[in-house]
Amino acid sequence: MNLLHADFEAALTEVYPRLRRFAYGLTSQAADADDLVQRACERAMRKSDRFEPGTRFDSWMFRLTRNLWIDTVRASSRRASREIDxxxxxxxxxxxxxxxxxxxxxxxxxxxxxxxxxxxxxxxxxxxxxxxxxxxxxxxxxxxxxxxxxxxxxxxxxxxxxxxxxxxx
CATH class of the missing domain: 1.10.10.10 (Winged helix-like DNA-binding domain superfamily/Winged helix DNA-binding domain)
Structure with missing residues (x-):
């Protein structure tokens, strides 16, 4: 089921400031954060039919943004994993x-x-x-x-x- 255009726009407008802060936290550069959020919004518009009704739109957008960031980082270099169990x-x-x-x-x-x-x-x-x-x-x-x-x-x-x-x- 697609989000109606007006519903999608309202949901995106509501989550946009939080999404922008999250993207800035990931990229630590304002321009890179803006680019990342723009790409996430474009992807969300293209894939709005994949949004599951009844789920949280903000979580879906955060996940899209994060996945795009991961793709960006992987394209530029591999990162070392530093985790404790x-x-x-x-x-x-x-x-x-x-x-x-x-x-x-x-x-x-x-x-x-x-x-x-x-x-x-x-x-x-x-x-x-x-x-x-x-x-x-x-x-x-x-x-x-x-x-x-x-x-x-x-x-x-x-x-x-x-x-x-x-x-x-």
């Missing part, structure tokens, strides 16, 4: 968003995010910037929740170091 990731404890948001300026953090490895950058963008939960992020990225947790912890620690903040774990 899922069991170790499950032992991660608290939600660092309030402390992180209170301690740093968002524009400085976004700039510093450009120095993170891609897999940490996308988890940090979804959880710390967009406010998604761990489970929702794990489902969106098709990862075990322990992997999401470990990437978030490593990304947060790296951001804190880049920003010159003391990490009080």
């Amino acid at each position: 899922a069991e170790a990731g499950k032992s991660v404890g608290y939600d660092p968003r309030p402390a992180t948001e209170a301690a740093i300026d968002l524009s400085t953090a976004l700039e510093a995010m450009g120095h993170l490895p891609e897999e940490q950058r996308e988890v940090v963008a979804l959880i710390l910037i967009d406010g998604m939960g761990y489970r929702e992020t794990a489902e969106l990225l098709d990862l075990p929740i322990g992997t999401v947790s470990s990437r978030l912890v490593r990304g947060r620690k790296a951001l804190m170091e880049l920003l010159g903040e003391k990490d009080d774990d």
Whole structure:
């Protein structure tokens, strides 16, 4: 079933700012983020018949954007995988968003995010910037929740170091 044009436009208008922030978190460049979001919107328009009624439009758009980013990165180079096992990731404890948001300026953090490895950058963008939960992020990225947790912890620690903040774990 296709989304009606007006429904599609309204849904896209609503999710666009969040999608743009997510793309910026992935690319760390405003122009690259704009290009990525534009390509995601074009793909969504072409494939609107694949949207499952009753599912979340924003999750579908985030997944399209992420998949396009992965395609872009793969085309330019292969990345090294730096993960701890899922069991170790499950032992991660608290939600660092309030402390992180209170301690740093968002524009400085976004700039510093450009120095993170891609897999940490996308988890940090979804959880710390967009406010998604761990489970929702794990489902969106098709990862075990322990992997999401470990990437978030490593990304947060790296951001804190880049920003010159003391990490009080």
